[in-house]
Amino acid sequence: SPPRRMTVAAPRPGGREVELFNDSSFSELRARDQVPDDFIDEGWSLANLQAGGGKGGTLMARAGAYIVKELSPGDHATLLQVTGSYFAHVTGGDTLLCPFYLHFRDVETGRCFFAMRDAVGKGPFIALYDLKGCADDKLIERDGVPIKAVHKRIWNVNMWVNKRSWTAERRQYFQGKVEARGVDVQLTADQRDRCLKSIERDTQWLSQNQLMDYSLLVAIRRAPKGVAAACGGGDGAAQGHRPMLHNTADGGVVSVNVSIIDFLQKWTTGKRVAMALKALERNKATVPPSVYGRRFS
The missing domain is CATH 3.30.810 (Phosphatidylinositol Phosphate Kinase Iibeta; Chain: A, domain 2)
Structure with a gap:
């Protein structure tokens, strides 16, 4: 049977108004892995973003079992480009790629982010x-x-x-x-x-x-x-x-x-x-x- 949605409200990461990208794909991944749509609505904020120690000192925040990371313009464009192929890949067989569950832009600031499982x-x-x-x-x-x-x-x-x-x-x-x-x-x-x-x-x-x-x-x-x-x-x-x-x-x-x-x-x-x-x-x-x-x- 197809995966069942766990919530019906649109995600509001950090309680903020956001624009979602390719959420028809990411919502299916959330349903498959039993991740509720409001999984990062609380537990983090733009104010508590910290450098994660990765490439370029990317800003990130932990929200329970998940991580929210800011995207550079280049990485945002890449994720837009590969989401369809990524979805087909991670649902088509065994994979070690870290699961992504949300891709969004904060309306007020224009900054782009994605949310993934803490690997x-x-x-x-x-x-x-x-x-x-x-x-x-x-x-x-x-x-x-x-x-x-x-x-x-x-x-x-x-x-x-x-x-x-x-x-x-x-x-x-x-x-x-x-x-x-x-x-x-x-x-x-x-x-x-x-x-x-x-x-x-x-x-x-x-x-x-x-x-x-x-x-x-x-x-x-x-x-x-x-x-x-x-x-x-x-x-x-x-x-x-x-x-x-x-x-x-x-x-x-x-x-x-x-x-x-x-x-x-x-x-x-x-x-x-x-x-x-x-x-x-x-x-x-x-x-x-x-x-x-x-x-x-």
Whole structure:
């Protein structure tokens, strides 16, 4: 039977008047996942938006199990362009793409946003990784402690030529990047197979839509007591919605969430110029979508 609507009132994110985009598609996704239309009407406001630490310091707010993120003009245009294809993809098979449930413009300010499920939930995490399959891989959190990003900027020549000048925070960040580059996530054979098949399917869609610079967010945490590990993965485990559980040697249960995020970056003339400027960098993220997708999968 078709999914049933949970509310009839139009969404008013943050209690504000908004213009909705492509909500015939997003409302179906909300119905499928049993997300009420008023899911972000409360619990956040424009005043409490904060930099999320992602590309360009994107402003965002948490609203329960969901995240509201501001869209740049380019990302807004991309989401308008790919929504139909995105809807067909995420409803047509297993996917790790983070689920989007609303795309809107605030009428008063003209700012554009989208709302998505929180891909990994709250910590503390044993480990939280942001993986791109290149030199930008990084560890975000270890044993509940956030890892501060300390980058080698081109103007800070001393950091490039002399590691002895690095601060303790820079050393910790660098070691986290080394760890992320070689991380081996423990999954059951069935869970691993479903994840790899989903990643292959997703990267094909992303490449076809000229999208790149996305990340695989991997969150590892200890499962609450009384949670039984799902042998073989369970329904939806490879869809970025539910945790994958497995038993540990000490009798505990570990929960793993995996989701592809930040996938609205189009391959543009600006990206081509950036690739040329970074010609001396090895294993960089700014590469054509087909190259990025093959490396990612």
